[in-house]
Amino acid sequence: MPTIYSEPQALRNAVRQGEFSQPTAGHAPGFLQANLMIVPQAEAFDFLLFCQRNPKPCPLIEVLSPGALEPLCAPGANIATDIPGYRVYRDGALADERTGVASLWRDDFVAFLIGCSFSFESAVAEEGIALRHVVQGRNVAMYRTNIACVPAGRFSGDMVVSMRPIKSRDVARVVEISGRFPIAHGAPVHIGNPAALGIADIARPDYGDAVAIENDEVPVFWACGVTPQWAAQKSRLSVCITHAPGKMFVTDVRG
């Protein structure tokens, strides 16, 4: 039986000691978890502007100052060592996946912490609405769409969405509940018609795991934190570092 960490600091310490390198879902319940995006300072204005112009896929929890490693939202933490997995992209291509990036750190790196969907998923579950990928212990299904993000400097690209099958009687409640969590992508961006988003085959997600949609269910689509990674790949940054899928930065912020 694996350890479940209830406190963010304990989880981060275990990661830093090399004792934990698993996905973070289910750990430190009640605390905000964050997507990570690190870009060089020369690209940081454009990327911050991209987030400001696209708040549904890129809700900012915190932006660290250039070179800074310790976020305000997690005193004592180190952004380069406390995440269970990192991905390094060079010239737009995945170059490396590793458990820490301290040895790659540069004084001009700017770390962005971007909200993820765990907060609203917990709130939905607490209202008695089960989410299939959570029940099945799988990653949520994610798709590239034809919804263009508002470009900012060299950053542009289409929105990536996550999809959750919701019983038709629960769709309105799920909209209301998720809408209360703007930092967790807020209300859905689309309900019901994958083809309208340019999704050719709902059974073949671009990221994550496929999930069945039953007869009494509607596919509901939320803006997804993978969007900025996709935009960064498309814009072929010389270097950028992200968390590995499902392995998030766990903050000390309740929400």
Next chain:
Amino acid sequence: MPTIYSEPQALRNAVRQGEFSQPTAGHAPGFLQANLMIVPQAEAFDFLLFCQRNPKPCPLIEVLSPGALEPLCAPGANIATDIPGYRVYRDGALADERTGVASLWRDDFVAFLIGCSFSFESAVAEEGIALRHVVQGRNVAMYRTNIACVPAGRFSGDMVVSMRPIKSRDVARVVEISGRFPIAHGAPVHIGNPAALGIADIARPDYGDAVAIENDEVPVFWACGVTPQWAAQKSRLSVCITHAPGKMFVTDVRG
């Protein structure tokens, strides 16, 4: 009887033609009005980060790309000519006040449009709660406080607040109503005790006009869009351009 412009575009055109140079309160009712802040691109990341870290005084409506003059929130507009008054600061000091800044424009200027309080004031008035400075046709009273903003790079400083006397029976409603308008500074930051904010004499505001507080009224304080101007002065930017007090940029966005 002066003309009241009901449409944002007509007002902006009148400004551009030199036919209107008055405060914009009461014009184009129902449309968002914005504070303006223009900084050189070299300072733009720090200033954008300052806004991201201090969303109550600096709620962003839009950030234009470097050199761009036409905002998305007002197609056809020109940010350098369509505001009834501009102030130019050099090395932290007011250097000039003028009706247009086209001749000063530089390709590296970045324009920030920041929400103002007009939207929530209209909503409060529509609920039957009169605001004295509006009734008296005066500028709202504003004060520097001891509430430190979260610094970002070279930008730091204390929050500037606006104060409106509210009848004690209406205070809770005013909190609820203004809280629905995060782009207009949202809910108050403080209620009832000027001394706790470091305000020595409520009868002597640092900006705007003093207003009486009656016996059955409570002073209610909101974060104010003058905050970033104050921070820019304190940080002694080589150059920055703002709107003149009360003379706002009128957008095409309803809200």
